[in-house]
Amino acid sequence: MEPIHWLVVFIILCVLISFIANKKGRSGLLLFFSMVAPAVPLMMIASYSLGNNMDAKPIAMWFVAFLCPVVGFFWAIMAKNKEQMAADTGSYGGMKKCQFCAEPVRAEAIKCKHCGSKLDLDA
Ligand SMILES: [Zn+2]
Numbered sequence: 001m002e003p004i005h006w007l008v009v010f011i012i013l014c015v016l017i018s019f020i021a022n023k024k025g026r027s028g029l030l031l032f033f034s035m036v037a038p039a040v041p042l043m044m045i046a047s048y049s050l051g052n053n054m055d056a057k058p059i060a061m062w063f064v065a066f067l068c069p070v071v072g073f074f075w076a077i078m079a080k081n082k083e084q085m086a087a088d089t090g091s092y093g094g095m096k097k098c099q100f101c102a103e104p105v106r107a108e109a110i111k112c113k114h115c116g117s118k119l120d121l122d123a
């Protein structure tokens with residue numbers, strides 16, 4: 001493949017992973033830049049360390065570049081979603097933890113959908 005094709009694949013991959021993070025209530029944009037930003041210096045290091053080895057160079061450069069979305073992908077799928085974060089911390093991203101059954105419910109909820117308890121709005 002031409003380098004430009006790899007670039008397109010790289011960007012698509014980063015965007016897809018950012019969408020996964022977004023769906024989990026995390027900042028997809030932040031993750032996107034966290035994957036793209038280190039790819040450039042990593043590619044420069046790979047390019048520099050291989051010197052004049054023109055056969056291995058593009059493969060090595062794209063290999064290190066693609067490590068960033070791979071790490072980002074694992075981070076995104078391992079990241080807890082809003083419900084899990086709310087259950088852990090008490091409230092997160094518009095969710096809160098029911099003080100009776102400890103299940104995550106919406107912050108606006110006045111009645112727990114899990115146990116049916118009446119909830120304090122400020123809890
Ligand atoms: Zn409950």
